[in-house]
Amino acid sequence: MKCTFVPSICSYCGTGCGVLFETIDGKLISTIPMKSHPVSGGKLCIKGWNLHEHINSPMRLKKPLVKTFGRFINTSWDEAIQITADRFKDIIEKYGPDSIGVLVSAKMSNEENYLAQKLARAVFGTNNVDHCARL
Numbered sequence: 094m095k096c097t098f099v100p101s102i103c104s105y106c107g108t109g110c111g112v113l114f115e116t117i118d119g120k121l122i123s124t125i126p127m128k129s130h131p132v133s134g135g136k137l138c139i140k141g142w143n144l145h146e147h148i149n150s151p152m153r154l155k156k157p158l159v160k161t162f163g164r165f166i167n168t169s170w171d172e173a174i175q176i177t178a179d180r181f182k183d184i185i186e187k188y189g190p191d192s193i194g195v196l197v198s199a200k201m202s203n204e205e206n207y208l209a210q211k212l213a214r215a216v217f218g219t220n221n222v223d224h225c226a227r228l
């Protein structure tokens with residue numbers, strides 16, 4: 094059994110509390126407050142304590158869905174990515190890059206949120222990026 098503690102930042106709000114994600118054999122099992130973190134000093138609110146819960150939730154979507162005639166249909170990642178890329182290209186060609194906005198989520202890791210804003214700025218060419226933590 095291999096146990097690791099991965100340092101990160103809670104992404105639920107702009108406070109930026111420090112957390113340690115505990116994994117056993119590569120599976121995320123708990124969130125622990127980082128005592129040495131300068132912002133939170135070993136404290137988390139209830140949302141921070143439960144950061145890991147959604148990752149292992151049976152309700153979590155694991156396959157892409159495409160809305161066809163008003164219904165969501167399971168599809169492959171390749172098809173979903175192609176459809177999305179084609180739609181983004183069409184919209185940018187027709188209305189310009191600032192017609193696109195990227196809204197990211199506290200249910201993504203800090204690192205995933207960083208990559209999403211990079212995609213918005215470097216690929217789509219827009220600064221229209223926002224995050225639910227700001228609301």
Ligand code: SF4
Pocket residue numbers: 103104105106107108109110133136137138139140141142
């Ligand atoms: S633990 Fe609570 S206060 Fe701290 S960043 Fe997360 S949501 Fe915000």
